[in-house]
Amino acid sequence: MSQESADATVTERPRQSRAVAGATRVWRIVSANSLSLVGFCIVLSLVFVAVFAPVLAPYEPSAQQLDNTLAPPSADHPFGTDNTGRDILSRIIFGTRYAIAIAVVVVTLETVVGVSLGLVAGYYRGKVDETVMRGLDVLVSLPPLLLAMVIVTTFGINIWNAMLAIGIVYIPMMSRTVRSSALSIREETYVQAAEGLGYDSKRVMLKHILPNSVPPIVVLGTTDVAYALIDVATLSFLGLGIQPPKPSWGAMANAAREYILVTPWPIVFPTLAIAIAVLGFNLLGMGLRETLLYGEDYDEVVE
């Protein structure tokens, strides 16, 4: 890739203005639709909370106050405390970091693997396509959560395996999306022209087909984060994901389950946090879908 980055300096604008242009472009696309704008604000807040968690949290997330367990919301503890007297607000704030980690790991995994497989299948077609897609069909034939549980129990119950399992489960959908996009872009005149200039297949795939498949990838990736949050929370709730005492939202809900008849707060707030985060990514995904895939003014927005 070093050749590519060296390439870029020759005929591209200077770096700094490119960064500004990139940010402006992202902002234009996101703000083109009120759904994506609201979703983007929620997601941005989550990132902010995750980064500044130590500053924002009133207590240490693991500090126990055994004399003040299962307390209802109060001025000292706005969301109350859990069964060992830990501050729920602080734990939810730190839990944001897990949510963001899930988003990053799952999306990176499904994108890197899914996009590569989809590009190769769509570009080469024929036997390569058959082989890749039938392989992925095997993955799809199992219920996703069951597959994730099998992967986690086989490779060991921990946070990394949970995230990897969910990422693997999402690969087929991404591959199919990219493949169908690559199949149609492959027929475009500009790809024919790239072949006509003698370019090798790697260059044609990465520089001519991939950049034009970005919209569906972005949309799918964003919506998948929402599903991933739910799935990882579900795994954690089942005890197969992030393990207590780590302050993940799913694990917190799981731990609070036993005390639900005593007090609802320890289960309500983590669930709410999951719901808001899922809503944020979902809104962003829906808005981007409108703008990037169906938007009449996509070109206007982007230009």
Next chain:
Amino acid sequence: MSAPLLNVEHLSTHFKTADGPVKAVDDNSFTLEEGEVLGIVGESGSGKSTLLRSVMGLIEDPGEIVDGRIEYRDRDLTTMSDAALRELRGNEISFVFQEPTAHLNPAYTVGDQITDVLAAHTDLSSEAQWERVYELLGRLGIPSPEERAESYPHEFSGGMAQRVCIAMALACEPELLLADEPTSALDVTIQAQIIDLLTELQEDLGLSMVWVTHDMGVVAETCDSMAVMYAGNVVEYGRVDAVFDDPKHPYTEALLRTVPSHLDTAPRFDTIEGSPPDLQDLPDGCVFQERCPEAMEACRTGRPPYYEVGGDSAWLSKCVLHEGKPTRPASPSAPDADANPSATLADSQTDGGKPTGEGDR
């Protein structure tokens, strides 16, 4: 000469957009005599199709006829009700389009589609309708019409499909046939067949025709009079022989030079430098000024009116080179124009005066 069949006066059709109106058709006048063929010729984006669609009453939102009159047999089509227009369309006035197969419904046989038109506008019995279908298809040179009437559009080649479309357009014996690039999608040898057919039908049936095309060759071979469009303006209107022989607008002259003819042996193509103006941002004054070799100061203020270069309204040019010649009078529908102020109408009345009621920016 009796009153013309079609008389278009100062017609303007604009498309509303967030950034101001797109002046697709801007202050155009021309007439069509009964039994004649008028060619509307121009490059893509010149507004020739919009002009034709305006005459058809087929302008849809955000487009709107903002000014002018379209007189057909002394009736103004612009003020006519939708129902009355529908009664005219397909009956007295009918259309032929560029892409024949796209304008036929793939789900019905061509016979069904032609009888549909007949059912809508005539009270012929079913048998009589089918008789007419066979007669029409036969007349249009489609072999074994009884059999072919049962065929679906996709079973026809482009040239044959265009014959079917023409048959459909002629089903109700129209007075006026409006054709939008009817041969442009066809190959040269097929185009020749359709041109011959249309010319023959026009003469036999005494049809009047408006033929929109980008091809000067087609105009030369088929039309009696012609209207040359540029950037939404009919810049010149006149008899085909006269205009080709001695064009009275610099754009017409340039366009005639540019058309590549296979009989022309010059080593290079003649060109018009530059490109047409943005219809949303037309210059003050003549629309052709930026590319015109003759452009002068007078061209930059006020849209030129129609000058009667031939001494009568049969030869008009929107070029100040002909200043001093009489201008074509504005349409008598003054109250209408007041209610709907337009820069272009004002221009033509005051001969270069600054527009007063304009608010497009």
Next chain:
Amino acid sequence: MTLLDVDGLKKHFTVDSGFLSGLLGETRTLKAVDGIDFSVDAGEAFTLVGESGCGKSTAILSALRHQQPTAGKVRFKGQDIEMYSKRALRGEAQLIYQDQQDTLNPKMSVGEAIAEAIRFHDVVPPEEVDARVDDLLERVGISPAEKYQEPSAFSGGQKQRIAIARALAVEPSLLVADEPVSGLDVSVQAQILNRLMDLQEEFGLGLVYVTHNLGIARKISDTIGVMYLGRIVEYGDVDDIFEDPQHPYTQALLSANPVPDPAVDRDRIVLEGNMPDPIDVDDRGCPFVPRCPEATAECETAEMGLKPFEGDRGHLVDCIHR
């Protein structure tokens, strides 16, 4: 020097003729290109003229190995074209496409598109790429200041100029243009074609041009081949053919083309019917028989092939009556 020498080129496609005939082992063959010969010298412009479906685009695509031909020998600079690597061949022979709207990658600035071609084929040292891009853009009449723009910022005519600049960027010896200006307005066409002719002369390029537009063919070509149903029916100097066409199809084609001059009164030959699909064309006899005004019984079985007209080796006609 002969750049491209095409000998007996054929491109046939197998047509899927339905389930039952598939079972019975019946296949039908579409003979898009059915044995054509032509050659192009350096600095020469050769045009393939014909109506849609005559096989003219397929002919050049298979001659230059964008498609695999069914049969025939193609030599490039005297060497079998099979001997060239893809990269080397594309560096020598560049194609300009018909579809101006989509010929450039919408996600790549036009400057980068040209630079990519220069770098990939190592045309100039890396530090000179930028200057070369500017120079090429200027030559086709695009301001180098606009090179950072993506293709959507340009009109169809401008995109085609940029595509021409990119084709020239690899410094090819042969340029192949497939209806590069169809769909553009005449005034824009004229500008691009003049530019193309200037550049062709300046660089001494061979040019293969494909078009159905006879007006363009007349000006741009030195020699032309008139194609009908997958074959070249008349071949020779452009002025010879346009002024004195010999093959009945060429005669009809030229006479059917509208002339933009009402004062010219011509007797047009209007052919009956359509050009048939090139499926299962009989190898024997002349494929133009069904539409030919001069066809005789002899034409249906005669041995066909281009033959010199009145002994002129520069003017070849495929008609037994000449």
